[in-house]
Amino acid sequence: GAVVSQHPSRVICKSGTSVKIECRSLDFQATTMFWYRQFPKKSLMLMATSNEGSKATYEQGVEKDKFLINHASLTLSTLTVTSAHPEDSSFYICSARGLGSDGNQPQHFGDGTRLSIL
Amino acid sequence: AQSVSQHNHHVILSEAASLELGCNYSYGGTVNLFWYVQYPGQHLQLLLKYFSGDPLVKGIKGFEAEFIKSKFSFNLRKPSVQWSDTAEYFCAVNAWGYNKLIFGAGTRLAVHP
Numbered sequence: 195g196a197v198v199s200q201h202p203s204r205v206i207c208k209s210g211t212s213v214k215i216e217c218r219s220l221d222f223q224a225t226t227m228f229w230y231r232q233f234p235k236k237s238l239m240l241m242a243t244s245n246e247g248s249k250a251t252y253e254q255g256v257e258k259d260k261f262l263i264n265h266a267s268l269t270l271s272t273l274t275v276t277s278a279h280p281e282d283s284s285f286y287i288c289s290a291r292g293l294g295s296d297g298n299q300p301q302h303f304g305d306g307t308r309l310s311i312l
Numbered sequence: 313a314q315s316v317s318q319h320n321h322h323v324i325l326s327e328a329a330s331l332e333l334g335c336n337y338s339y340g341g342t343v344n345l346f347w348y349v350q351y352p353g354q355h356l357q358l359l360l361k362y363f364s365g366d367p368l369v370k371g372i373k374g375f376e377a378e379f380i381k382s383k384f385s386f387n388l389r390k391p392s393v394q395w396s397d398t399a400e401y402f403c404a405v406n407a408w409g410y411n412k413l414i415f416g417a418g419t420r421l422a423v424h425p
Contacts (some may be wrong), residue, residue, distance in 0.1 A: 198355075226411065237402065237417040251411075287356070300346060301413060303356035 196228045197221055198290050200304025208312055209280060215273045217288030224290035227271035228301060229263060232285040244271050278311045285309075314339045318416035325393050325423050333388040333419050335377075335403030345386040346404040346413065347377055356402065361388065369370050373397070398423045 197220040200256055205213050217227055226245050230238040244250040244265035252258050260282075262274040271290075275282055289301035319334035337343065347359040360371025367379040377388045386403060403416040 230411065237415045240412055240414075242342075243412055289356075300358045300361055302358075305355040 196292070196302040198224075198288065198302045198304040200307055202307060203305060204308045204310075206310045206312065208279065210277055211311075213275045213278055213309060215275075215284045215286055215288070215309075217271045217273070217304050219269045219290040219292075219302070222290075222292045222302075223268040224271070225268065225293055227265055228289045228291070229261070229273050230287045230289070231275075232287060232306070234238065238287060241273075275309065278309070280311045283298050283309055283311045313416045314405060314407055314410070316403055316414050316416035317417050318401075318403050321418045323419055323421045327395055327423055327425050328392050329423075331388070331390040331393045331398070331421070333395075333401055333403075333421070335386045335388065335416060336384050337386070337403075337405040337414075338384065339405065339407045342408040344375075344406040344408070345379060346406070347371065347375070347386075347388050348402045348404060348415075349399050349400065350418075351399045359388070359401070374418065393421075393423050393425045395423050397421060 199218045201216045210245050229241045233240050241256045242252045242263050243251045244263050246265050246268050250263035265271040285306050287306040289303045291299045291301050315338045317336045345362040348356045349359045350356045360369050362369045362379045370376045375390050379386050400418045400420045402418045404413045406413050
């Protein structure tokens with residue numbers, strides 16, 4: 195149980211393109227979803243937290259207009275990288291947490307999306 | 313600000329050797345603690361977690377971790393590693409009242425047969 199599906203797994207596109215990444219919880223309802231960015235040989239950096247039906251909470255230094263997050267249902271969140279540039283190339287990972295007290299439910303992770311901007 | 317420190321970035325062991333990966337966090341209040349594992353080409357998976365109670369937590373695949381509050385530590389251990397334990401291991405902390413996990417930088421473990 196507790197499967198999170200992330201799509202696509204890999205994207206290669208030209209500079210200036212907008213890219214949408216989907217994160218779905220397949221067998222549970224995710225009240226909260228998280229978006230991370232992982233740099234090579236570095237840890238996961240939390241970009242934003244999204245709760246179903248409300249605006250995402252962005253971490254300091256993350257551009258809201260650049261990384262648009264939508265969490266329209268209890269099973270789907272999307273991250274759109276708008277007008278992507280080569281410096282946005284990275285590994286993006288989503289996670290989902292089910293119902294329960296904050297922190298008392300573990301996060302379940304997607305497989306990640308490798309984004310390469312040419 | 314909360315932070316998590318993992319002392320070893322790379323660990324190389326032979327099969328059957330014992331493993332201990334260090335994890336320290338900085339936060340004075342109550343915390344939930346996690347170890348996640350990422351096998352090559354796979355997503356992050358929960359290895360074990362501590363919320364309360366017995367500070368010695370047993371997880372999957374023979375792993376265990378001990379929460380020592382006075383040392384702000386949550387070290388991961390396994391008495392005898394296998395080649396299949398080759399992976400990257402992440403320690404993570406969630407402070408009560410904060411709706412997010414803070415991850416350590418990860419430890420890459422390579423086990424040679």
